[in-house]
Amino acid sequence: MRILHVLDHGLPLHSGYSFRTRAILKAQVARGWAVAGVTGPRYNVVDAPVETFDGLDFHRSSMRPAGPPPLGEWREIGVFARAIERAVDAFRPDILHAHSPVMGALAALRVAKKRGLPLLYEIRAFWEDAAVGNGTGREGSAKYRLTRALETWACRRVDAVSVICEGLRGDLIARGIPGQKIMVSPNGVDLSLFGEPLARDEALAAELGMGHEVAGYVGSFYDYEGLDDLIAAMPALVAKRPQAQLLMVGGGPMEPQLRAAAAASPVASRIRFVGRVPHNEVERYYSLIDVLAYPRKHMRLTDLVTPLKPLEAMAQRRLVAASNVGGHRELVEDGVTGTLFAPDNPAALADSLAALFADRAGWDARRARARAFVERERNWSSNISRYQPVYQRLSNAAAMDESWSRLPPVNA
Known part of the structure; x- marks a missing residue:
């Protein structure tokens, strides 16, 4: 053929x-x-x-x-x-x-x-x-x-x-x-590209000032990704989890607006942008993130189309929290392989992230279920x-x- x-x-x-x-x-x-x-x-x-x-x-x-x-x-x-x-x-x-x-x-x-x-x-x-x-x-x-x-x-x-x-x-x-x-x-995903996830890069964590309750996003900064809601959720998240931080890796059309929103946030010191990083360096940044957040807005595009990034995160045995839109529902089973929260709702996003940080004992089992789903159905x-x-x-x-x-x- x-x-x-x-x-x-x-x-x-x-x-x-x-x-x-x-x-x-x-x-x-x-x-x-x-x-x-x-x-x-x-x-x-x-x-x-x-x-x-x-x-x-x-x-x-x-x-x-x-x-x-x-x-x-x-x-x-x-x-x-x-x-x-x-x-x-x-x-x-x-x-x-x-x-x-x-x-x-x-x-x-x-x-x-x-x-x-x-x-x-x-x-x-x-x-x-x-x-x-x-x-x-x-x-x-x-x-x-x-x-x-x-x-x-x-x-x-x-x-x-x-x-x-x-x-x-x-x-x-x-x-x-x-x-x-x-x-x-x-x-x-090509599982041959995802072996055992890197251990936490302590040198990079020290350089960036990252602690041990880190939510993050790695990807392109488009409006439909809902990253403004992620930044807006941070004050409520920090109120519930004082050690929580947000790491933003990537860039795109919304970057200036997102950086401005972060600078104006009452918890600006808890939000860190690092810009685009070389592809061969991305795993170092993933190693610092406890929960990958995907707060896509509710619209035709996000209801109809499944993204790739959550699958890659699951393949790397990372926790996933995603907005409850159609494209995410085809990938994430709420409470089993990941967490779904109401879209366009920073308060719901903050609550979901806080609950995940509070349930560290269940992380390994959820990571294993997510990886098994990818191996079974998305390989x-x-x-x-x-x-x-x-x-x-x-x-x-x-x-x-x-x-x-x-x-x-x-x-x-």
């Missing part, structure tokens, strides 16, 4: 998107499949037409074309489609596997139709909702409606659809996409098997009959 993955971006860029991609490709290679990726023009790296990182080959598009919307996007689809064709000529795939956003699916559709290749489209989040979540779009706007319509149009025309969670699957079914056409390939080495029957059916049908139906059933 030869699979060409059509990607917005990939390695060497570090992002949740590229880490999921790496995990999928590595797991497929381990199964004996031949894989390659082709990245879009927004990646803007053209040093070489093909580059290899971490043993994986990535074909590159040329630079992103200029032009006002929607002309610029239309030209971008054309540039991307030509890059996909070049990759098809070089790699000779059996399957095209496009990953969101929808620009990649639209470009891949052109090539799939021209070359007679089956196409699976994988949606990690709806582009229009992601724009609302990061503050670059508005729900219900003309651009929002157009992007949503394009997503639906693409899903009707590809041969099969993959989504990362039940929330996205349910939304597509509500739009009229046949449920039997949609498979779920949930977020997972990429086993998750990847979900693709096989879909790939096999699509490639067999395409090989046997050029007039095969483009709406056959796939695993639900």
